[in-house]
Amino acid sequence: MNSLTDKEINRASDGIDKALSTATRSNRGEVAFRILSVVRNLNDHIAFKIWKDVRPDQKMDINKVASKFGNVRPYQFVARFDHFLRASVSHFTPSEEGAERLMIKYYRYLLQLKKAVYDRYGMIILRNVDMFLEDLDEQTKDYYQKVATEIEKRLRTPPPKNFDNYYIDKIKPFFVNQEIYYEVALEPADEKPNKFNRITAFTKYDISTDYCVALSFSDATISVFNTDFPIKIITEWHVSIRPCELNNFAELLNVECSVSRGLNEYKMVMSYLEQNGATLVDIIDYDQREYDSIKTGLLHQLKSAIRIFLICWTFAERFLPASETVQILFDICFIA
Secondary structure (H helix, E strand, O other): OOOHHHHHHHHHHHHHHHHHOOOOOOOHHHHHHHHHHHHHHHHHHHHHHHHHHHOOOOOOOOOOHHHHHHHOOOOHHHHHHHHHHHHHOOOOOOOHHHHHHHHHHHHHHHHHHHHHHHHHHOOOOOOOHHHHOOOOOHHHHHHHHHHHHHHHHHHHOOOOOOEEEEEEEEEEEEEEOOEEEEEEEEEEOOOOOOHHHOEEEEEOOOOOOOOOEEEEEEEEEEEEOOEEEEEEEEEEEEEOOOHHHHHHHHHHOOOOOOOOOOOHHHHHHHHHHHHHOOOHHHHHHOOHHHHHHHHHHOHHHOOHHHHHHHHHHHHHHHOHHHHHHHHHHHHHHHOO
16 A cells, blocks of 8 residues: 555545535535546546556556556456546546536546445545535435435345347436445337437446447335335346348458347357446457457357458458448447
């Protein structure tokens, strides 16, 4: 706990806590502005500390390491947070109002950083993080607390599994007792997009929004506002790209491919994307070392799908303009 990295983590955390301790309804924008100036430093040093543990043979510059967590389980959120911070903090100075909106958006990542360093190292940081929660009315708080209670019940006693395929339209995080939950708007994958067939469900899983997903539900009822409300709880999920989308993409590349959900290679690819929080674009963006690791692990077991990945990765590695074209094709073929 006495390393320079630990000192930087604690210094950044203390700076955020000190700013949060002064937060009131009238100065939230000013406080958020102060916090954003050190949030990236906190994320970078936590990423650097974890990286030295999980990738001790790969030296990495502290200013770049957070971006390399895209396939480092269970810390993929570090790379996502880094992506947002680089876009919103590094390249412009937000107004106080803009800073407040960003802090509300980033609250989930601060909770994840807090939990990650405590679970791995026993370090306690961001003691005052709850002081920046959205100012919800009591009835709304009661609603989400009861939803969270039902979610936790389902996690302890999972119901029978019956899966259906959906596209995720929108995910909104909400927070109860420093735990992250999600309100999910979704629509059936086998129907044309229509606002009338969208449903809302709740979960504790950070579900991928990149592709079609298979979801299992449990029904529950909560009592709020003197009224009983039926709600749906997502109890399990899996990446479930529609086979026709893979086959259509292979046809664009002039690759003979006949994928179905029953094939073992299909299940292996879906499992890899789910477990690593990765996308197909992530795979073709891997550097040589990362790509070789999955080539010898996952891809050598595949038959038709390996040709798709090999062609796309070769394009991306050798011809940068082709990389952008392949990414566009991925978006057209796989993302709703």
